Amino acid sequence: MALWRAFLALVALALIAAAGFWVFExxxxxxxxxxxxxxxxxxxxxxxxxxxxxxxxxxxxxxIQLNPVVVRLLQTPSAAHATAANDxxxxxxxxxxxxxxxxxxxxGVVLASSNTSRRDDSLRGEDxxxxxxxxxxxxxxxxxxxxxxxxxHAGYFASHPIYDGSRVVGVAAIKIGLDALEQTWSMLGAPxxxxxxxxxxxxxxxxxxxxxxxxxxxxxxxxxxxxxxTYGALRLPLFPLSVELSxxxxxxxVQGLLRGDEARVSAAxxxxxxxxxxxxxxxxxxxxxxxxxxxxxLAAVRHQALVDGIxxxxxxxxxxxxxxxxxxxxxxxxxxRVAKRQLEQANLALEQEVGRRTQQLTNTNTxxxxxxxxxxxTEITLRAAQNELVHAGKMAVLGQLAASITHELTQPLGxxxxxxxxxxxxxxxxxxxxxxxxxxxxxxxxxxxxxxxxPLKSFSRKSTARPEATDVGRTxxxxxxxxxxxxxxxxxxxxxxxxxxxxxxxxxxxxxxQVLVNLVGNALDAMRDAPHKTLQISAELRSExxxxxxxxxxxxxxxxxxxxxxxxxxxxxxxxxxxGVGLGLGLVICRDIAAEFQGTLTARNAPGAGAxxxxxxxxxxxxxxxxxxxxP
Amino acid sequence: MNRTLTVFLVEDDAAMQLGCxxxxxxxxxxxxxxxxxxxxxxxxxxxxxxVVVTDMRLPxxxxxx
Numbered sequence: 001m002a003l004w005r006a007f008l009a010l011v012a013l014a015l016i017a018a019a020g021f022w023v024f025e026x027x028x029x030x031x032x033x034x035x036x037x038x039x040x041x042x043x044x045x046x047x048x049x050x051x052x053x054x055x056x057x058x059x060x061x062x063x064i065q066l067n068p069v070v071v072r073l074l075q076t077p078s079a080a081h082a083t084a085a086n087d088x089x090x091x092x093x094x095x096x097x098x099x100x101x102x103x104x105x106x107x108g109v110v111l112a113s114s115n116t117s118r119r120d121d122s123l124r125g126e127d128x129x130x131x132x133x134x135x136x137x138x139x140x141x142x143x144x145x146x147x148x149x150x151x152x153h154a155g156y157f158a159s160h161p162i163y164d165g166s167r168v169v170g171v172a173a174i175k176i177g178l179d180a181l182e183q184t185w186s187m188l189g190a191p192x193x194x195x196x197x198x199x200x201x202x203x204x205x206x207x208x209x210x211x212x213x214x215x216x217x218x219x220x221x222x223x224x225x226x227x228x229x230t231y232g233a234l235r236l237p238l239f240p241l242s243v244e245l246s247x248x249x250x251x252x253x254v255q256g257l258l259r260g261d262e263a264r265v266s267a268a269x270x271x272x273x274x275x276x277x278x279x280x281x282x283x284x285x286x287x288x289x290x291x292x293x294x295x296x297x298l299a300a301v302r303h304q305a306l307v308d309g310i311x312x313x314x315x316x317x318x319x320x321x322x323x324x325x326x327x328x329x330x331x332x333x334x335x336x337r338v339a340k341r342q343l344e345q346a347n348l349a350l351e352q353e354v355g356r357r358t359q360q361l362t363n364t365n366t367x368x369x370x371x372x373x374x375x376x377x378t379e380i381t382l383r384a385a386q387n388e389l390v391h392a393g394k395m396a397v398l399g400q401l402a403a404s405i406t407h408e409l410t411q412p413l414g415x416x417x418x419x420x421x422x423x424x425x426x427x428x429x430x431x432x433x434x435x436x437x438x439x440x441x442x443x444x445x446x447x448x449x450x451x452x453x454x455p456l457k458s459f460s461r462k463s464t465a466r467p468e469a470t471d472v473g474r475t476x477x478x479x480x481x482x483x484x485x486x487x488x489x490x491x492x493x494x495x496x497x498x499x500x501x502x503x504x505x506x507x508x509x510x511x512x513x514q515v516l517v518n519l520v521g522n523a524l525d526a527m528r529d530a531p532h533k534t535l536q537i538s539a540e541l542r543s544e545x546x547x548x549x550x551x552x553x554x555x556x557x558x559x560x561x562x563x564x565x566x567x568x569x570x571x572x573x574x575x576x577x578x579x580g581v582g583l584g585l586g587l588v589i590c591r592d593i594a595a596e597f598q599g600t601l602t603a604r605n606a607p608g609a610g611a612x613x614x615x616x617x618x619x620x621x622x623x624x625x626x627x628x629x630x631x632p
Numbered sequence: 633m634n635r636t637l638t639v640f641l642v643e644d645d646a647a648m649q650l651g652c653x654x655x656x657x658x659x660x661x662x663x664x665x666x667x668x669x670x671x672x673x674x675x676x677x678x679x680x681x682x683v684v685v686t687d688m689r690l691p692x693x694x695x696x697x
Contacts, residue, residue: 411645418651425658438654445647 012320016313023312024305031301036281039296040253042188043283046292049187050285053180054156057098058144061137061160064092064172070103073112074162074170077105085112086124096174099155103162104171108134111170119151122175126150132228133159137171144288146196148232154178154202178203190294197289198225200236212239243280243293254282254291386592387464390514393589397517398460404485408452412445419445455481458510459517465508465596469620469628472539472550473500475509479516480537486524490533497538503550504620504628507597512617515590515601519554519613522586525577526558526611533557541619548619549599555612560605569603590615638662642672642686652685 064070069088073081085103093101093114100122102113108129115122121131128134128150136143137159144158155175162170185192185205193204198221199214213236217225225231247254282293423438455478476498480487487494505512520535527533536555541548561569561576568574572588587601594601599617606612620628639656641663643649649665656663666672669686676684 411648415645415647415651418655419647422651422654422658426654429658434654438651441647441650 012317015320016317019316020309020313024309027308028298028301028305031304032279032298035279035296035298035301039190039279039281039294040283043281043292043294046184046188046192047283047285049184050181050288050290050292054176054178055285055288057096057174057176058158060092060096060098060101060174061158061172062142064089064101064103064160065162070112070162070172071164071169073103074105075164077111082112082124086114086116090114090116099153099175099177101172101174104128104134104137104173106138106168106170108138108171118153120149120153120175121147121151121157122149122173123151130228131157132230133157133173134171137161137173138168140168145230146202146290147228147230148234149175150229152232188294190296192292192294194290194292198230200231201239209239212237214239214243214245245280245282245291245293247282247284254284254293255280389585390511390589390593393518393586394460394514396586397514397521398456400521401456401482401486404489405452405456408485409449412449416442416445459513461510465511465593467506467508467597467625469625470505470507470509470512470617471500472503472505472512472552472617473498475513476516476537476539476552479513479520482517483520483524487535490524490528492524492527492533492535495534495536497536498552503539503541505550505617506620506625507599507617508593511593511597515593515615516552516554518586518590519615522613523554523556523558523611526556530556530558530610542616543619545616547598547621547624549616550619552615552617553612554615555606556610557608558610560609561603561611566603566605570601636662636681638664638682640672640675640682640684641665642667642669642684644668644687648687 067085067088069081069084073085089101089103089112093099100113100115100120102115102122102124103111105111108127108131110122110124110126110128113122113124116124120126121128131147132145133143133147138161140161142158142160144156146154147157148154155177157173157175159171159173161168162172181194181203188205191204191206193201193206193209195214196202198217201209201212201214204210211231211234216238217236222236225236245254279296279298280293281296282291284291419438419442423435423442426432426435426438459478459482476496477500480494480496486492520537523535527535534557537553538555539550539552542551565576570587570591572585587603591601594615594617597617599615601616602614604612604614622628639661641649641652641656643652643665644667649667653663653665664675666675672684672686
């Protein structure tokens, strides 16, 4: 994958480079072509300037022979003729704007001229027989060429033979100045030069190029030129640049290639200029064997091409980036779709799982609810059973009390029977006062019986445990009341240290009484055979416990409890009593009752002798519990 | 039957004692009531023309003693 990516990166880089190169090439070619077109335009302009300034004067020599003054002078060279010819030539020259117009005789000596003073070819008396324009014209051929005048002033010479009949009698010549062309360099806007037929630079925007030869001149040619004094005494060094020209004969267009080393190019065209930065364009001037060459700089074109190339590279790079971005985007989209699909699947799975779990939970819930219902039912059953058991225990105590209660009731019953019978007899005998006394005694006895029966009634009441504010002292009194007769009979000394109203406990009054009845009953049983019988009942606050409790102690003076008794006292069906006296459930029930109202029941041996049972019950707290009833 | 017999009644319960005394008086039987066996004992001498009616269960000495 990494290799593939590296390959792709390389391909991208190659693409960018290739695009840059291609655009550069195209731009360069286009720029060069545009430049060439512009340069050609300027060259055309230059050519027309040359045409206008130089070539238009070429035919002038041919017309000079038409003037009879000139022909007469050639026929008879006299001072008078010369003056006339000079005058004519001067006027002609002034009219044309040329440098000089002059006439040579057949020996090549200036006979007449517009120039009368300046040292030049055209000065009268000057011998120019070595000049090609003279030699050619003498041979009957009209000719023209560049030459430096004998005075050192360069010019373009045109000549024409002067015929007298078919015989050449002289040569008419005109020297045309080239100064006008010097002013056109700025028009070309680039280093430029003009060469003559000898490939010698005769004019240039660069002064140092002037009078150099574009091509090496053969010796014989140099000799010819030396003889003709074409370039005066100048040595004609080689042009500093090697230029290879190709000429298109039809369009007269010339294209050149710069050759040679860079140092020379720099020296010739300026510092830091490269050979390749120049385009050489030229034009052959029609009918003159002259050429104009311009050295156009391609630096701007190259710079533009470079900018374009960079632009091309950047564009391609941008396109590639765009493609990359698009591809990336596609990939991200694809990944998003995949992720979304996965998420949906995960969601679906999760939902199914949640559904499954919810079902399980619902099932478990149903099971739990059923179980709870069963447990509640069981608890209700258990509570009912416990209530039944408590009641049964109560009944057992009542059974034990029954004997003494029966005796307690028998006596007043007998008295009532006798007294009521007596009252009836008293009434029969008319002793109403005695009957009335009897009846009031009977009423008192009935009240006495009710006082015996009432506690039993309240004690035996079948009730469910309901905590309430309970006066401990009063409850102890009620419990003791049930044993009043038995205590009297068995001569038990009672030491009750619980004063009514001292301690208020938070428990079910009836149940507390039941426990106390059991404990008192047990104490009396334990002391049955004791020599000294004292039943001590006390209550105290244990505020160090949380919540605070009231500890009720029932202490006897019996023979106390054995280790075995202490270990098994609160187990069902364990009894210390003779067979048939107790079931062994009393204390078990008592402890259950105590636990029911957050109390405890414990047994220990008292310091002296006998057993001590301690029952703790929560203290009634007004802030937490129901208020104490106003009328108990 | 000119000899009059006196009933010596021993009963600790005041109401019962009163009832019995009234019943015997209504039947015109002479009666003397006592609260305890200890109280009646000095009256019981050999040749006493009377009947002792006593409660069996008495605090102190019981009827049989």
